[in-house]
Amino acid sequence: MAEHIYPVILALFMSYLLCALAYKDSEYTVQRANEYIEENKYSVDKTYRPHYHLKAPIGWINDPNGFIQYQGEYHLFYQYNPYSTTANKIHWGHAKSKDLYHWEDLPVAMAPDHDYDSDGVFSGTTIEKDGKLYAMYTGNSPNGQVQCIAVSEDGITFDKIAENPVLKASDLPSNAQPQDFRDPKVFKKDDIYYVATVSKTINNTGQVLLYQSSDLIQWQFKSILLEGTEEQGIMWECPDLFELDGKDVLIISSIQMPAVGDDYRNTDTVLAFIGEIDWTSGEFHVESVKEIDHGLDFYASQSLLDDKGRRISVSWMNMWGRSYPTADLNQGWVGAMTLPREFHIENGYLVQKPISEIAVAYVYAAILHNVTLTDKTTVISGVAGETGQLEVIVDLSAANSFTIEIRAAKNEKTVLRYDVLTQELSLDRSQTGVNITGSENPPLFARQVKVPLGDNNLLSLQIFVDKSSVEVFANGGVETLTTTIYPTEELAQGIQFVAEGEAIIQNLTYCHIDLTI
Numbered sequence: 035m036a037e038h039i040y041p042v043i044l045a046l047f048m049s050y051l052l053c054a055l056a057y058k059d060s061e062y063t064v065q066r067a068n069e070y071i072e073e074n075k076y077s078v079d080k081t082y083r084p085h086y087h088l089k090a091p092i093g094w095i096n097d098p099n100g101f102i103q104y105q106g107e108y109h110l111f112y113q114y115n116p117y118s119t120t121a122n123k124i125h126w127g128h129a130k131s132k133d134l135y136h137w138e139d140l141p142v143a144m145a146p147d148h149d150y151d152s153d154g155v156f157s158g159t160t161i162e163k164d165g166k167l168y169a170m171y172t173g174n175s176p177n178g179q180v181q182c183i184a185v186s187e188d189g190i191t192f193d194k195i196a197e198n199p200v201l202k203a204s205d206l207p208s209n210a211q212p213q214d215f216r217d218p219k220v221f222k223k224d225d226i227y228y229v230a231t232v233s234k235t236i237n238n239t240g241q242v243l244l245y246q247s248s249d250l251i252q253w254q255f256k257s258i259l260l261e262g263t264e265e266q267g268i269m270w271e272c273p274d275l276f277e278l279d280g281k282d283v284l285i286i287s288s289i290q291m292p293a294v295g296d297d298y299r300n301t302d303t304v305l306a307f308i309g310e311i312d313w314t315s316g317e318f319h320v321e322s323v324k325e326i327d328h329g330l331d332f333y334a335s336q337s338l339l340d341d342k343g344r345r346i347s348v349s350w351m352n353m354w355g356r357s358y359p360t361a362d363l364n365q366g367w368v369g370a371m372t373l374p375r376e377f378h379i380e381n382g383y384l385v386q387k388p389i390s391e392i393a394v395a396y397v398y399a400a401i402l403h404n405v406t407l408t409d410k411t412t413v414i415s416g417v418a419g420e421t422g423q424l425e426v427i428v429d430l431s432a433a434n435s436f437t438i439e440i441r442a443a444k445n446e447k448t449v450l451r452y453d454v455l456t457q458e459l460s461l462d463r464s465q466t467g468v469n470i471t472g473s474e475n476p477p478l479f480a481r482q483v484k485v486p487l488g489d490n491n492l493l494s495l496q497i498f499v500d501k502s503s504v505e506v507f508a509n510g511g512v513e514t515l516t517t518t519i520y521p522t523e524e525l526a527q528g529i530q531f532v533a534e535g536e537a538i539i540q541n542l543t544y545c546h547i548d549l550t551i
């Protein structure tokens with residue numbers, strides 16, 4: 035007996051030892067993450083991998099972080115677990131780009147390797163000071179959430195400073211609950227550094243707090259910039275704060291905002307507050323509030339100002355509380371970022387345009403004018419694909435509805451439909467392929483938004499398709515809908531047009547996106 039038992043005990047002991055080592059927090063180092071990625075990145079399944087959207091080499095990603103133009107290149111960091119397809123032991127992943135659509139993976143920037151961030155290097159932002167890149171982020175640990183600084187001389191390797199944490203629970207105002215305090219957005223205004231962070235109030239609502247500093251290390255509480263109402267969710271995340279077209283804009287991601295009509299239908303919602311900040315009192319005077327994307331998969335927006343003066347924003351192209359098909363199918367990765375979008379304010383509201391650089395990669399496959407659609411399904415030669423850009427301007431004066439079926443095959447399609455009577459544009463993935471389940475009440479498969487027709491009853495749509503995503507910009511970006519899709523049929527590449535009544539497509543272009551250009 036004994037000679038059988040001892041090896042078993044020894045094996046159990048050894049495996050316990052290995053587990054204990056593997057799960058010891060200090061084992062999560064930048065070096066280990068980078069080695070793991072190098073060894074395993076070729077194992078990810080490419081079936082649904084985006085072509086021109088930013089994704090991680092392997093594993094799980096969520097919020098974009100630290101988006102900045104540094105030494106002439108765009109850098110985007112992101113919430114990252116290289117080791118699995120779940121949001122656990124979060125690191126900061128890192129990629130850079132010259133044009134916002136060719137992305138080069140860089141080494142992982144930060145790992146959860148200190149006591150104050152042992153459960154995750156959570157979201158934050160970066161700022162350049164004296165030529166160095168300063169990252170301000172949330173350290174998540176069993177002791178709570180604190181704000182920390184890490185500094186990089188080259189934009190690649192970061193050192194967490196000895197003074198960390200630089201903001202902790204004792205820096206919160208008296209109306210805050212200490213356990214939710216995160217997502218610093220750092221910026222400079224009139225030679226003062228500010229950080230906007232979020233916390234949960236004792237009333238279980240979100241709020242944005244403002245702190246100020248002269249050196250990015252010593253911070254003083256300035257004000258409660260804005261406190262959410264009960265109707266605006268139980269907690270806010272990922273504040274973004276900037277000036278745009280003569281206004282102040284505060285973007286937040288709200289947790290569990292109750293649905294109203296077509297709005298706030300997902301578990302979590304991104305809102306833009308437009309108004310003016312009183313910098314003396316540190317209060318935000320709100321003039322308008324609006325959900326900024328009405329699709330199923332859009333969260334945690336973060337922006338930068340580039341050297342061309344453009345305000346460019348990226349969001350996580352997924353949603354919390356859902357099933358993630360690439361995880362369920364063991365494909366080794368989950369998550370991608372939206373196409374970067376240029377923000378502007380028109381008529382008091384935010385509009386979003388795809389970054390203009392992407393047009394360089396267009397290979398025109400079809401350009402047509404004055405195509406009349408009647409009550410039958412129309413297929414247009416050259417218009418098909420699983421990664422491309424479709425733009426249409428359609429006259430709906432004599433139509434009841436206009437539909438574009440994307441990724442269409444024998445039994446599958448993703449349906450973008452405009453109803454002329456209700457003026458609603460809907461994006462429906464119920465017939466797309468793999469069904470995604472989530473914590474929301476129905477309708478989970480479709481989202482819609484009101485888009486008034488333009489002059490002469492024209493509707494313009496620009497649609498980006500990329501393997502497992504669809505992003506729709508309607509009427510010049512007044513509304514957008516972003517949704518992930520997982521077609522299963524071989525050659526689900528068809529694009530078909532359907533009208534009820536008569537719709538005249540004045541202009542149509544379809545392009546493939548070729549990254550080798």
Ligand SMILES: *[C@@H]1O[C@H](CO)[C@@H](O)[C@H](O)[C@H]1NC(C)=O
Nearest residue numbers: 208209210235236237261264
């Ligand atoms: C909590 O909500 C109550 C009632 O809505 C309000 O009177 C009070 O000011 C709120 N407290 C804080 C700290 O915001």
Ligand SMILES: *[C@@H]1O[C@H](CO)[C@@H](O)[C@H](O)[C@H]1NC(C)=O
Nearest residue numbers: 402403404405538539540541
């Ligand atoms: C499309 O039709 C309109 C109205 O008939 C006409 O004015 C226009 O020139 C046509 N466009 C092209 C490019 O053929």
Ligand SMILES: *[C@@H]1O[C@H](CO)[C@@H](O)[C@H](O)[C@H]1NC(C)=O
Nearest residue numbers: 464465466467468469470479
């Ligand atoms: C997905 O859900 C829709 C709506 O409930 C249903 O009609 C369809 O059969 C489901 N598809 C799959 C592949 O399960």
Ligand SMILES: *[C@@H]1O[C@H](CO)[C@@H](O)[C@H](O)[C@H]1NC(C)=O
Nearest residue numbers: 401402403427494540541542
């Ligand atoms: C539609 O196409 C015509 C002909 O190519 C072009 O002159 C016009 O600018 C286009 N309209 C829009 C709104 O792009």
